[in-house]
Amino acid sequence: MLQETPRKSVHSKSIWSRMSAITDYFAWPLRTSHYLELVNPLWTTHKLQARVVNVWDETKDSRTLTLRPGLNWRGHRAGQHVRLGIPVGGKQYTRTYTISSPPERDDGCFTITVKAIDEGTISHHIVRNIKVGDYLPIGLPQGEFYLPDAQPVLPLFITAGSGITPAASMMRSLIAQGRLADTHHIHYAPHEFDVVLGKDLKEMAQQHSRYHLHRIYTREQGVQGSAHFSETQMSALCPDWKERDVYACGPPSLLAAIEKCFDDAGCSRQLHIERFRAPFTEIPTDAIGGRVRFARSGVDAEGDKETPLLRVAEEAGMNPPHGCRMGICHTCNTTLVSGCVRDLRTGKLLNEVGSIVQTCICAAAGDCELDL
Numbered sequence: 001m002l003q004e005t006p007r008k009s010v011h012s013k014s015i016w017s018r019m020s021a022i023t024d025y026f027a028w029p030l031r032t033s034h035y036l037e038l039v040n041p042l043w044t045t046h047k048l049q050a051r052v053v054n055v056w057d058e059t060k061d062s063r064t065l066t067l068r069p070g071l072n073w074r075g076h077r078a079g080q081h082v083r084l085g086i087p088v089g090g091k092q093y094t095r096t097y098t099i100s101s102p103p104e105r106d107d108g109c110f111t112i113t114v115k116a117i118d119e120g121t122i123s124h125h126i127v128r129n130i131k132v133g134d135y136l137p138i139g140l141p142q143g144e145f146y147l148p149d150a151q152p153v154l155p156l157f158i159t160a161g162s163g164i165t166p167a168a169s170m171m172r173s174l175i176a177q178g179r180l181a182d183t184h185h186i187h188y189a190p191h192e193f194d195v196v197l198g199k200d201l202k203e204m205a206q207q208h209s210r211y212h213l214h215r216i217y218t219r220e221q222g223v224q225g226s227a228h229f230s231e232t233q234m235s236a237l238c239p240d241w242k243e244r245d246v247y248a249c250g251p252p253s254l255l256a257a258i259e260k261c262f263d264d265a266g267c268s269r270q271l272h273i274e275r276f277r278a279p280f281t282e283i284p285t286d287a288i289g290g291r292v293r294f295a296r297s298g299v300d301a302e303g304d305k306e307t308p309l310l311r312v313a314e315e316a317g318m319n320p321p322h323g324c325r326m327g328i329c330h331t332c333n334t335t336l337v338s339g340c341v342r343d344l345r346t347g348k349l350l351n352e353v354g355s356i357v358q359t360c361i362c363a364a365a366g367d368c369e370l371d372l
């Protein structure tokens with residue numbers, strides 16, 4: 001692994017910003033930050049970037065990147081995510097990934113762990129092509145899925161696939177702070193060799209007797225069973241689950257089953273959920289897609305009833321603004337010029353000219369035209 005110098009302290013940062021306020025005067029019409037970027041892209045203050053300082057293959061299709069962020073970075077809370085700009089084929093794409101390292105890491109770096117998903121061009125690119133020395137634009141850490149600061153927690157983590165990443169960050173943080181209480185963790189993966197961060201989990205379980213790891217392999221007769229999530233299974237593995245703070249992250253089907261179980265038991269207040277995708281509702285069988293016109297770009301494309309307009313635009317060769325891709329950040333907002341679109345989360349139709357359309361969670365409902 002490459003060794004790099006620790007980050008600058010908050011104090012030196014404020015001296016730095018005072019100095020650059022003076023030097024900006026001489027750098028006009030640019031700013032000092034633009035010249036510093038030529039020396040070291042991490043010293044810029046007009047945009048935030050990170051340098052890839054290590055890459056590590058976790059499984060055959062997942063990889064951990066260690067990133068050293070630039071001066072404007074502020075620390076994250078365990079469980080939060082970050083936006084990354086990924087250059088592919090001359091275009092800049094944005095994706096959001098959970099930070100898998102704890103905030104207590106003392107070299108100023110953080111890690112993200114990315115699994116290459118089917119048809120996921122960008123995730124495949126990260127897993128296969130990103131290398132040490134690359135610089136990537138990043139956002140600031142975001143998200144409400146994190147542990148409370150001071151109050152004691154009695155956690156039960158329920159995760160699947162790359163949903164392990166926020167739980168790993170939280171676990172590592174609790175251990176680093178010496179706050180690890182009796183913790184249960186139920187993790188689902190198709191096979192043992194598919195477990196993202198599997199080696200780390202195993203080591204944590206060996207080193208910390210309070211951490212009870214239950215691995216469930218859904219496609220093989222595994223160590224502790226092969227079934228999917230159920231209340232019976234959870235009660236067998238963690239009998240006091242109703243007394244616990246539950247943090248769940250994984251695919252929509254798992255989260256829906258967990259939500260239903262906690263709703264039925266009247267315990268939904270103790271359940272915290274992190275989604276990687278917006279929960280879409282069922283689309284009526286008689287719904288239709290239509291011809292989509294992206295007015296400003298002069299691009300026409302065919303959109304079906306369930307493909308988000310953002311993807312329709314990307315597949316037509318456009319690169320519209322976007323961030324989370326799940327209806328949270330509103331970076332993808334545009335205006336409806338004519339026609340009708342459907343909000344895939346609620347199933348509601350939007351047909352009023354001038355309505356704001358979030359292209360990542362809306363699909364065509366007949367022909368439509370967008371101000372994009």
Ligand code: FES
Pocket residue numbers: 321322323324325326327328329330331332333358359360361
């Ligand atoms: S990309 Fe974030 S709301 Fe659409």
